[in-house]
Amino acid sequence: MNWTDERVEKLTKLWAEGLSASQIATQLGGGVSRNAVIGKVHRLCLPGRVKAGGATSTPTRTAPKRPAAPAPRAPNYPARTITRTAPRADDTVALKQEMDIQPLEDKVELAVVSGTLPTSRRLTLTDLTERTCKWPVGDPMTDDFHFCGCDSMDSSPYCKYHAKLAYQPVNERRRAAATAR
DNA sequence: CCCTGATTCGC
DNA sequence: GCGAATCAGG
Numbered sequence: 001m002n003w004t005d006e007r008v009e010k011l012t013k014l015w016a017e018g019l020s021a022s023q024i025a026t027q028l029g030g031g032v033s034r035n036a037v038i039g040k041v042h043r044l045c046l047p048g049r050v051k052a053g054g055a056t057s058t059p060t061r062t063a064p065k066r067p068a069a070p071a072p073r074a075p076n077y078p079a080r081t082i083t084r085t086a087p088r089a090d091d092t093v094a095l096k097q098e099m100d101i102q103p104l105e106d107k108v109e110l111a112v113v114s115g116t117l118p119t120s121r122r123l124t125l126t127d128l129t130e131r132t133c134k135w136p137v138g139d140p141m142t143d144d145f146h147f148c149g150c151d152s153m154d155s156s157p158y159c160k161y162h163a164k165l166a167y168q169p170v171n172e173r174r175r176a177a178a179t180a181r
Numbered sequence: 182c183c184c185t186g187a188t189t190c191g192c
Numbered sequence: 193g194c195g196a197a198t199c200a201g202g
Contacts, residue, residue, distance in 0.1 A: 003193085003194085020184085020185065020186085021185075021186065022184085022185080032195095033195070033196080034185090034186090035195055035196060035197080036194075036195050036196090037195095038185095038186060038187070038188095038195090039187095039188095039193090039194065039195050039196090040193090040194080040195085041186090042186095042187075042188085043193065043194080048186080048187090
């Protein structure tokens with residue numbers, strides 16, 4: 001991925017807003033890692049972390065002198081673009097689902113924390129909002145296809161769980177390695 | 182363990 | 193210039 005003026009601009013903006021490097025990486029998409037974001041931030045000489053409250057904070061000094069081993073590299077980014085629209089979903093259904101969001105939230109949160117799949121609300125395309133996970137589930141060519149639709153959003157088109165799957169292969173690999181150990 | 186930003190250095 | 197690997201810290 002190339003650091004176009006457009007992407008640099010977005011990076012600068014989000015960094016100024018106080019988003020974390022990983023969050024920015026998620027928003028930028030295109031397989032940008034948080035390390036890439038941080039590296040770019042430094043190269044751009046942008047000011048350090050800016051807490052929302054105004055305090056700078058998070059001073060982390062380091063004096064490493066690491067060797068640096070060969071990097072395996074592991075892209076593999078979904079980069080999904082689902083275009084299939086789903087029928088049904090009238091206002092009544094939408095309203096019912098709206099009312100179900102709150103009680104579901106805690107369950108989703110627990111699922112995310114425990115590393116299990118979030119509770120899918122099985123939303124169709126027209127039911128999705130800025131507050132629902134847009135991770136596609138199932139085969140788009142079947143009637144069973146739907147979107148996760150859960151409400152545990154984390155500044156990305158996906159919920160916390162799916163955002164990890166979509167944009168953070170490094171973390172996934174680390175988690176898998178830790179689990180296997 | 183999870184996460185964060187900072188740093189180094191091979192590419 | 194880029195970013196993975198690695199660090200130190202919360």
